[in-house]
Amino acid sequence: MSDVVKTERRGHVLEVTLDRPKANAIDLQTSRELGEVFRDFRDDDALRVCVITGAGEKFFCPGWDLKAAADGDAVDGDYGVGGFGGLQELRGLNKPVIAAVNGICCGGGLEWALSADIILSADHAQFALPEIRSGTVADAASVKLPKRIPYHIAMEMLLSGRWIDAGEAHRWGMVNHVYPAASLMEEARALADHLASGPPLVYAAIKEIVREAEAMTFQDAMNRITKRQFESVDVLYASEDQLEGAQAFAEKRDPVWKGR
Numbered sequence: 001m002s003d004v005v006k007t008e009r010r011g012h013v014l015e016v017t018l019d020r021p022k023a024n025a026i027d028l029q030t031s032r033e034l035g036e037v038f039r040d041f042r043d044d045d046a047l048r049v050c051v052i053t054g055a056g057e058k059f060f061c062p063g064w065d066l067k068a069a070a071d072g073d074a075v076d077g078d079y080g081v082g083g084f085g086g087l088q089e090l091r092g093l094n095k096p097v098i099a100a101v102n103g104i105c106c107g108g109g110l111e112w113a114l115s116a117d118i119i120l121s122a123d124h125a126q127f128a129l130p131e132i133r134s135g136t137v138a139d140a141a142s143v144k145l146p147k148r149i150p151y152h153i154a155m156e157m158l159l160s161g162r163w164i165d166a167g168e169a170h171r172w173g174m175v176n177h178v179y180p181a182a183s184l185m186e187e188a189r190a191l192a193d194h195l196a197s198g199p200p201l202v203y204a205a206i207k208e209i210v211r212e213a214e215a216m217t218f219q220d221a222m223n224r225i226t227k228r229q230f231e232s233v234d235v236l237y238a239s240e241d242q243l244e245g246a247q248a249f250a251e252k253r254d255p256v257w258k259g260r
Contacts, residue, residue, distance in 0.1 A: 005033045006055070010189070012048040012196035014041050019055035025065035026108060032080030035090070039081050042093050045259060048200050049192045052087075052116060053100040054109075057181060060101045060125065061085075063108025066134070084108055087115035088140050094204035094232055096195050100188035101125045102181065106163075111140040114148065117207070119174065120188050121166045122181040127174065128163040149174050200259040201241050204232040 006017040016037055018024045026034070041050050054060040064084075083089030087097065088111060099116035106128040113119055129145075131138040138158060145154040149172040156162055166178045179187050195203070208230050213221035228234040236242055240260050248255035 002033055004030055005037055007037055009047070011193070012046065013189070013192045014047050014050045015189075016041075016050060016052045017055050018052070018061055021056075023059045023104075024054040024056070024061045024109070025067075026061065026063065026085055026112070027065040028077045028079060030065075031084055031086060032078065034086030035080035035082040036086070038086045038090055038093065042090065042095065048095055048196045048203070048259075050095065050097045051100055051188050051192050052097065052112070053185065053188070054102050057103055057122075057124075059103045059109075060099075060105040061109030061112055062104060062106050063111065084140070085112040085115065087112060094207040095200070096203055096207075098188055098192055098195075100184050101127075101166075101175065102184055106130055107138065108140075111138065111144070114141065114144045118176050118191065120184060120191070121169060121175040121178045122184045123166050123178050124181055125166045125169075125178075126163050127157075127166075127169050128161060129157050130161040132159060132161045145174075197257075199241055199245065199255070199257045201232070201236045201239050201257075205230065205236045208232040 004018070004020045006019050008015045016034070018026070018030070018034075020026070020030060038050070041047050080086065081090065085108065087093070096118070097116040099113040099119045101113055101119060101121045102125065103122065104126050105113055106126070107130055110127055110129060129138040129141050142158060145157065148154070153172050157164070166175065169175045170178050177187070209221065209225065212230065216224075224230055225233055228237055241257050244255050244257065
């Protein structure tokens with residue numbers, strides 16, 4: 001899309017690389033560009049999986065560009081569709097997103113990574129929420145992180161700004177896998193290709209159920225599923241792919257998913 005937000009289509013996979021020297025920080029304009037990219041990914045039926053990463057080997061993303069803020073970018077300015085970084089508030093994103101964290105991942109950059117469904121990390125990556133030292137709040141992380149990792153670890157990161165390495169992030173379940181830096185993108189692409197070969201309508205149902213059920217009781221969520229009150233579930237249950245899955249199993253062959 002631009003020199004700052006680079007995109008590459010590989011079959012059903014979209015790769016998005018944040019390339020904004022020196023540190024891949026996100027200002028308002030970059031956030032708006034990212035939002036447009038992820039909105040288009042959401043709405044493009046030919047794309048099934050997205051991989052996000054940062055350019056270079058040192059920084060994934062440090063979050064909000066404080067230098068741009070000092071020059072007039074308001075912290076409560078127009079981040080564009082999807083909110084900060086284009087992902088964390090994007091409505092209806094029912095496709096898998098993989099974050100390939102290639103370096104320093106802190107502040108809003110960690111919040112950006114937490115917006116993904118699966119997080120892979122290079123072995124030299126580091127993670128932190130240093131907003132406390134700048135006198136501000138890591139708002140999205142305050143909502144998300146205590147639900148993703150042990151409460152006391154999340155609160156220590158939020159309250160102290162402590163840095164953790166990739167190994168500790170993996171130990172607490174913040175990241176799924178840690179790889180040598182040289183093989184990070186190879187592993188991310190292999191996972192993306194694997195997911196892209198799967199049933200897109202099922203992925204959509206999984207993501208909508210997980211997202212919407214967060215604020216429901218178990219029984220309320222199950223009632224909505226069985227009554228087909230989630231749009232993605234209703235589409236899935238009436239789809240060709242639902243029948244294809246059963247037929248492929250009966251015929252002992254690989255299913256051919258069409259996304260309809």
